[in-house]
Amino acid sequence: MSDQQIPKTFDPADIEGRWYPHWEEKGLFRPERPNADPWTLVNPPPNVTGSLHIGHALDNTLQDVLVRYERLRGKDAKWVVGVDHAGIATQMVVERQLGQKGQKRTDFSREEFVAKVWEWKEESGGQITGQLRRLGCSMDWSNEQFTMDPHFVKAVTKVFVDLHKDGLIYRDKRLVNWDPGLKTAISDLEVEQAEIKGHFWHFRYPLADGATLADGRDYIEVATTRPETMLADMAVAVHPDDERYSSVVGKMVELPITGRRIPVVADEHADPELGSGAVKITPGHDFNDFEVGKRAGIAPADMLNMLDADAHVVQTADGLIPDEFLGLERFSAREAVVAKMKELGFLIPHSVTTKEGETEELDAEPRKIMTPYGDRSNAVIEPWLTDQWYVDAEKLAEAPIAAVKNGDIGIVPETWKKTFFNWMENIQPWCVSRQLWWGHRIPAWYDDNGNAYVAMTEQEASEQAGGVPLTRDEDVLDTWFSSALWPFATQGWPDTDVKGEGRYPNDVLVSGFDILFFWDARMMMMGMHLLGDVPFRDLYLHGLVRAADGQKMSKSKGNTVDPLGLIDMYGADALRFFMTAMESQGRDIKMDEGRIEGYRNFATKLWNAARFAQGYGIGASESVAPPAATTAVNKWIVGETIRTAQALDLAMADYRFDAYAAAIYQFTWNRFCDWYLELIKPVLQEEGHTDAAETKAVAGWVLDQILVMLHPVMPFITEELWHKLGARPYDLIVSKWVSSDSRSLDPEAAAEVDWLIELVTAIRSSRSELNVPAGARLPLYVRDASTETTARLDRNEAALERLARVDGISASPAPEGGSAQIVVGEATFVIPLEGVIDLDAERARLKKNADAAGKEVRALEGRLSNENFLAKAPEAAVEEARQKLADRKAEKQRLDAALERLG
RNA sequence: GGGCGCAUAGCUCAGUGGUAGAGCACUGUGUUGACAUCGCAGGGGUCGGAGGUUCGAACCCUCCUGCGCCCA
Helix, strand or coil: CCCCCCCCCCCHHHHHHHHHHHHHHCCCCCCCCCCCCEEEEECCCCECCCCCCHHHHHHHHHHHHHHHHHHHCCCEEEEECEEECCHHHHHHHHHHHHHHCCCCHHHCCHHHHHHHHHHHHHHHCCHHHHHHHHCCCCCCHHHCEECCCHHHHHHHHHHHHHHHHCCCEEEEEEEEEEECCCCEEECHHHEEEEEEEEEEEEEEEEECCCCCCCCCCCEEEEEECCHHHHHHCCEEEECCCCHHHCCCCCCEEECCCCCCEEEEEECCCCCCCCCCCEEEECCCCCHHHHHHHHHCCCCHHHCCCCECCCCEECCCCCCCCCHHHCCCEHHHHHHHHHHHHHHCCCEECEEEECCCCCEEEECEEEEEEEEEEECCCCCECEEEEEEEEEECHHHHHHHHHHHHHCCCCEEECCCHHHHHHHHHCCCCCEECEECCCCCCECCEEECCCCCEEECCCHHHHHHHCCCCCCEECCCEECHHHHHCCHHHHCCCCCCCCCCCCCCCCEEEEEEEHHHHHHHHHHHHHHHHHHHCCCCEEEEEEECCEECCCCCECCCCCCCCCCHHHHHHHHCHHHHHHHHHHHCCCCCCEECCHHHHHHHHHHHHHHHHHHHHHHHCCCCCCCCCCCCCCCCHHHHHHHHHHHHHHHHHHHHHHCCCHHHHHHHHHHHHHHHHHHHHHHHHHHHHHCCCCCCHHHHHHHHHHHHHHHHHHHCCCCHHHHHHHHHHCCCCCCCHHHCCCCCCCHHHCCHHHHHHHHHHHHHHHHHHHHHHHCCCCCCCCEEEEEECCCHHHHHHHHHCHHHHHHHCCEEEEECCCCCCCCEEEEEECCEEEEEECCCCCCHHHHHHHHHHHHHHHHHHHHHHHHHHCCHHHHHHCCHHHHHHHHHHHHHHHHHHHHHHHHHHHHC
16 A cells, blocks of 8 residues: 555545555554553443444544654553443333333343343444444444453442442432332433423411411412322421411411321522412422421431332321322323312413403413433423432542642633533432342342442352342443443543553543543542542533534434445535534534535645645655755755644644644645645756755655654644555554754744745735736846845846746846835845736735724834823733834835835 | 633634634635646735723633523
């Protein structure tokens, strides 16, 4: 695949198909580098059920840019990759498949079902790993991980046992977020709140034993959005300072329907301003009420429960729910309760005035209510009282909070710190049990009395229990429990000393901000507790990729963009460049196909430049250091290359992906292609030119550096060109980063080429504005030139003639008659245009330039005549202004003189 | 209700104190064989509004308007 002629057309698909297998088969994603500094990045494991979406494309492109950059800089860069077993998602997929055959999970034993999941995983899981390869991601596939691998099971079990031993995992009876659709508990992070149209019903709760309120009423009015829960009400709460109710605190209410006698309690949770000021309390079915209930002295074990796992009504412990309600689904129960309350006369209707001005009575007040939904099932979540395993997140959060505060972990962009602290400082116990079959089974065993024994093995548990018969906990762990171990369990912990190997802490973690709490924070908690150090030095959070109209992409909206389709259309390199160029520290990225197309064009431009170079015998550079350069143009481009490499290093150090992309784009196209290649054409095209050897060496070196610098973003085209340009001792992916030694910068050469570019541009501009035919070659006269300018003209005559279509340069006076006059520096350049020139057009052009200069002169004079500026501004700013004023003033004078000569 | 972010050229976005840039789009034009997926030249912005700090504000502060996200 080396040293061949570069084809005329650039075909990304062909190149991509060849290079990826080459890199992977030769083990170049993780070459042997025994003495190199380790550098480690772990990839957020995609779900085993997942396929590549545009967010993955962004996330993985950024990571690959970092990895390829560090690999080029000589690090022993390791990018850990793998797949997450994704408990709920995967179980759902397999259950859906069974459903198509008319079967369900419970038709099988647990072992049979889990076997089916493994079968599915082997056959169709992990599609995404192939798709990541198409994107060009250089992960260490030889160490591919799965969160259900045996060593992962061992690590997870050990962590559970150890945390339990440390008192950081415990079993507790609390309200959980119960998903009746999936029939499992989920964590608070997996609950999404959505505002929906609902109702607010007002009920009378009669006071018992003849008690009355201060105003004589014999009932308390309560309001609720979930009337069915009254079947399990255990109290009515009023604010302790609310005088309307002070006479009844401690008295009883006799609940309609169940006839349960419940106390009126004083609790600050009741808001006197809201509704009647009294609230019904259902501790077993509401998070706030649970707390009120506990404060009122009701133990969680005594709290009434009225729903089963399917959210159907079941009899409460006191047996007071009438039979007619038992077995009703929760929303039917709601209607039934309202109907019953209305029938019994306890419903307080809501009066509204119609458009016609009439009064109408409704059963309930319409109201927007926040409703919790499960993020996977989309079912309305039910707070439900159960025994579950909890992680003491509050305790584990302490170290990460400190680490972020003292800078041991850097969060980029910093603005996320506040959100991070806000969550970590108000964190709730993390419910980690899931009532699923697919996942890490909780290593807890119970004896007949319900005592739990937590151990690595059943045998150990049995020993703890003194040999009594035990049954294992049916539940599995939250998927995020295992992925929280990702930075070290993937690398062999606890059997391997990942810290000693320099692989922990990882160097950086890249993730979307949407999993900051789900994953990033939990890795910090686990990593810091278990390994005593931060899991990563830096956390880079990027945003979301949005649709072109700014909307969030979603399957249900049908506005998703398939990254593989974009790769087919524009090439993986172009998509990657787009992602890199648009990534400016965490801001969301709006999809813009025009840009992707533009970056495809950029790749084509580079392709053609390389083809041109090859046509003139320019090829693989022989040294990493820049070759010796003597001409100004060669010195200049070497300097520009080095400055670009420095800009790229700076961009990477700050995680400024956009700056990286912009710098290499600008250098390649606007410096190398637009100017350098054009400037050296006279040297290349003249047979036996004295500068030819040097120029070819420099051009080859610069082109190589472009390939190196661009490689992290566009790996495919650069590797292809690398080999096409000559025989290489190694592949580009493992070549060496640019040696950016500032000693190779030459200010004088840079000044000369900058001057040349300014002159060419000025001549082109005036020709264009004066409508000089593009092909016309015209003589150039120069007046007032300094000796330096004269020397520069002499050195650059060939380039000038070519680029500005000049036919000879003369220092003698220009012939009389109409001419274009161009002011550059101290000199004025004259192009006679007798008979061709439109004098009015030239006058207008000169006047436009003179006016622009004049405007700046006035502004600068204004600033410099301000005493405060002179007194308070830094000396450098004043000096700069003075210099600029002098330059612009001189330019204005020359332009005025030119105008005068024109008459 | 609390918090965060955004508002810069027609579009998508850079720009954290010295007088505004890129890509695309637009207009004109095409010269010697790298490239029309291109070259050259050009037009286009009172930097959302108001006030303040400063010699100087797109940039810092306050308020306002509009949009987005997160939490309750």
